[in-house]
Amino acid sequence: MKSLVLERKDDLSLRDVPEIDRAEQDLGPHDVRIKLHTVGICGSDVHYYTHGKIGPFEVKAPMILGHEASGTVIETGADVTTLKPGDRVCMEPGIPDPNSKATRMGMYNIDPAVRFWATPPVHGILRPTCVHPEAFTFKLPDTVSFAEAAMVEPLAVGVHAATKARVRPGDIAVVLGAGPIGLVTALSALAAGCARVYVTDIAEKKLEIAGSLSRAITPVNVTSENLVEVVKRDTDGWGADLVFEATGSPRAAAQIFEPLAPGGCVVMIGGQPDPISYDAGAAMVREARVENIFRYAHVFPRCVAMLASGAIDVKPLITRTFEFDDSVHAFEVAASAPPADVKMQIVLPQ
Structure with missing residues (x-):
């Protein structure tokens, strides 16, 4: 065939x-x-x-x-x-x-x-x-x-990431990257209970799509806006409870703790072609929890159910x-x- x-x-x-x-x-x-x-x-x-x-x-x-x-x-x-x-x-x-x-x-x-x-x-x-x-x-x-x-397959990645992040109702999240995985992660974080999700990218068209998905999503074009300043401004200087890395960019990974609140969680999603470095000191002073995901497990039925109910579009x-x-x-x-x-x-x- x-x-x-x-x-x-x-x-x-x-x-x-x-x-x-x-x-x-x-x-x-x-x-x-x-x-x-x-x-x-x-x-x-x-x-x-x-x-x-x-x-x-x-x-x-x-x-x-x-x-x-x-x-x-x-x-x-x-x-x-x-x-x-x-x-x-x-x-x-x-x-x-x-x-x-x-x-x-x-x-x-x-x-x-x-x-x-x-x-x-x-x-x-x-x-x-x-x-x-x-x-x-x-x-x-x-x-x-x-x-x-x-x-459902890419959505499963986002749902698995939100599950590993242990989202609590009212959490503030940042998703780095407005590609397919970044956007399904943003939708999954909202479905799990996040009150607001900041989505970053350099492509304005992708950010327009991100912003159209929910009024709880705030697009941030990192070529013209400083993500850390935006998040700190909107959280009284505290930072985001969760940061999802969905770009696969070493540069993004190197700065991943900057918008994170003390006690927050970083979830590494984006595949890295080579070993990367991040600021362990920045993680330490926040007592940050770092999670890594590889594809997904036990989430396909959940994804189908959320699509069927309209909880995620x-x-x-x-x-x-x-x-x-x-x-x-x-x-x-x-x-x-x-x-x-x-x-x-x-x-x-x-």
Whole structure:
């Protein structure tokens, strides 16, 4: 079946991948076969395309891209009980070893043996169909569209970050970065109880989108405003209770404690290509708590429920949609990082 294949750095093609057809010909008893509908373009997909690697994960053989997805169940294994053909679903893309110590401790996202779509050498799902475990496939309510469902995966990062931050009602938060992850983190922080969230970026269009999401979000363009001064001014000099780093920028990480209040919490979300430094002394005098997240765990049902109820609205973040036959062009556009775009998605033929 025709798939979007990253042949090597800077080289994409739409072609058949026979080994996928062979590997997924048979359905396991606890698996479902899914016809893909919508797949989001993630920053990691683009990074593999433009750089060929992320940290230790290097593209050494052709790999199908894509891991943010929704679709429809078309076949179920013999022992599947919660899903049936015709069910609309979204899928959690990381499959851990069920017997690993990390999984048994409930931290399956950091299982060293986890197989995650579109992370070398595991193929992704920019293709017509896939086979996936029932346990990591989630039925969609009628009120959640395929496009929204394909946003559950990035939203899960934000919800996991807010959970790790231990948001309390009325907290003041700062989110560094108004990309897709930064904005879902801001929405998650508000849903968790924050009274106000400051969102920073250098792209005015992204900040306009951030400001349109909620009157509780204050956009800050760091090219013309001093974030620390803004936060201190609005908090009587105290600072923000929470700071979420969602840029992946060493410069942002180096200054991460400056807007933080004493006793506050920093959550590191953005992936760093190289080791970074931050001011340990600034953390110490604040007794700051520092949390790190790696993807997410146990949050997909929560995300689906919040989309269904309207507690979180991700529709404004979906700024451009491409047909599957235009997938190569879609990645070329995404790699150019248009300042007015947040999340681009690809729709497959139905």
